[in-house]
Amino acid sequence: MLKEEQNRLLKGLISHLDANTNVDAGGIVKTPADTYTCEERFDLEWKTFFKDYPQIVGMSGDLAEPNSFVTIEDFGSSIIAARDPQGKFRAYANVCSHRGAEIEQEKKGVKSKFSCPFHGWTFNNEGDLVGYPKSDQFGKIDKDCYGLTELPSLEKYGFLWVHPNSSGEINLDELLGDKLNEEFAAWDFDKLVLSHEDEYQTDMNWKLAIDTFGETYHFSVLHKDSLFQAFHGNCQMFDSFKRNGRLILCKRDIDAMREMPEEDWKICTGTLPVYYLFPNIIFMPTPEGAFLVKEYPLEDSPHKSVSKISFYFYPEALAAAKKMGVSPETGQNPLEELYTAFGNVIRDEDYVAAASSHKGLNSGNLEFLTFGRNEPALHHYHNTYREALGLQKLPLIKS
Numbered sequence: 001m002l003k004e005e006q007n008r009l010l011k012g013l014i015s016h017l018d019a020n021t022n023v024d025a026g027g028i029v030k031t032p033a034d035t036y037t038c039e040e041r042f043d044l045e046w047k048t049f050f051k052d053y054p055q056i057v058g059m060s061g062d063l064a065e066p067n068s069f070v071t072i073e074d075f076g077s078s079i080i081a082a083r084d085p086q087g088k089f090r091a092y093a094n095v096c097s098h099r100g101a102e103i104e105q106e107k108k109g110v111k112s113k114f115s116c117p118f119h120g121w122t123f124n125n126e127g128d129l130v131g132y133p134k135s136d137q138f139g140k141i142d143k144d145c146y147g148l149t150e151l152p153s154l155e156k157y158g159f160l161w162v163h164p165n166s167s168g169e170i171n172l173d174e175l176l177g178d179k180l181n182e183e184f185a186a187w188d189f190d191k192l193v194l195s196h197e198d199e200y201q202t203d204m205n206w207k208l209a210i211d212t213f214g215e216t217y218h219f220s221v222l223h224k225d226s227l228f229q230a231f232h233g234n235c236q237m238f239d240s241f242k243r244n245g246r247l248i249l250c251k252r253d254i255d256a257m258r259e260m261p262e263e264d265w266k267i268c269t270g271t272l273p274v275y276y277l278f279p280n281i282i283f284m285p286t287p288e289g290a291f292l293v294k295e296y297p298l299e300d301s302p303h304k305s306v307s308k309i310s311f312y313f314y315p316e317a318l319a320a321a322k323k324m325g326v327s328p329e330t331g332q333n334p335l336e337e338l339y340t341a342f343g344n345v346i347r348d349e350d351y352v353a354a355a356s357s358h359k360g361l362n363s364g365n366l367e368f369l370t371f372g373r374n375e376p377a378l379h380h381y382h383n384t385y386r387e388a389l390g391l392q393k394l395p396l397i398k399s
């Protein structure tokens, strides 16, 4: 993030702390409870956001070397995301051009060729059919017409984008806009190393998981013995960038940092930035690395979802943690303790509360959910979500 913007945000938080104020959306909004439970709405979301929208599928560090690959099953049909021998990021439908079988079953690995388990047709990671068994008996085919279906893909600022629709387009000017493009260019996310992955399946709509990251109003209650010890609750800054948003959460470390000269202030020392990358990604840079949270519906249901969380660290942080060794109490090094603590809060506190909300919303006993003046990220997310589905904006109710 640019230094000027870091200081603007830090000063904004400090002035909120001093005045005992918070970011203010100027009113409240109400969203119908069936936003989270309606099957018809869910079908529309699935088609619009998961089958036909550019997706962040991971970070550059997920594919650490040429010929590395991952398979992705989150969009209903399987996808291979791979680096070719030159290191270029590419994506393909994981569908054999012979009779449609899934070519690669492994979740991740390093290989330059994918061989279909059905009849053994083999493709390289540049998408070409390079061989098929018993070609003299099978018959002559034009191999150039039997390559894998390539999907639009893009690697930039350390993020990996794939479009699940082969005729889709990934346009970062449109998706991020000038300001967020400029901001992402100023971070070092391309250096992040994948260190740990976790996933939590929860009985809740996928958007409830996203909502839990959208405010700090709940910190002093739900997280009173965990996050609230390290964060000033109900104090944040918010900015939107096209369909995306960025919350700046206020760490208690800001109290010591503000005594230092401004040129030594660092955004990740005094705060936790939380990027909302539309439609289903939460990305949080930390001093040591970053956490990427991807939210997906499960089993074609508005009532089930999975959060896939990837933890990344910079090489210097990994080297320093290795030197420090493991703590006798936890048996983990400081970075391992960090992702264990994060997982414990998300899984055991946020998602438990969000699943409880889902149950309540699904009971039919609540007509609307209400987002307060101090929750502007949720106003922006839900209005953006509605606009993307062709629905009317939620009116701002003065309060």
Ligand code: FES
Pocket: 096, 097, 098, 099, 100, 101, 116, 117, 118, 119, 120, 121
């Ligand atoms: S379906 Fe893949 S080789 Fe036949």
Ligand SMILES: [Fe+2]
Pocket: 212, 213, 218, 222, 223, 350
């Ligand atoms: Fe939370």
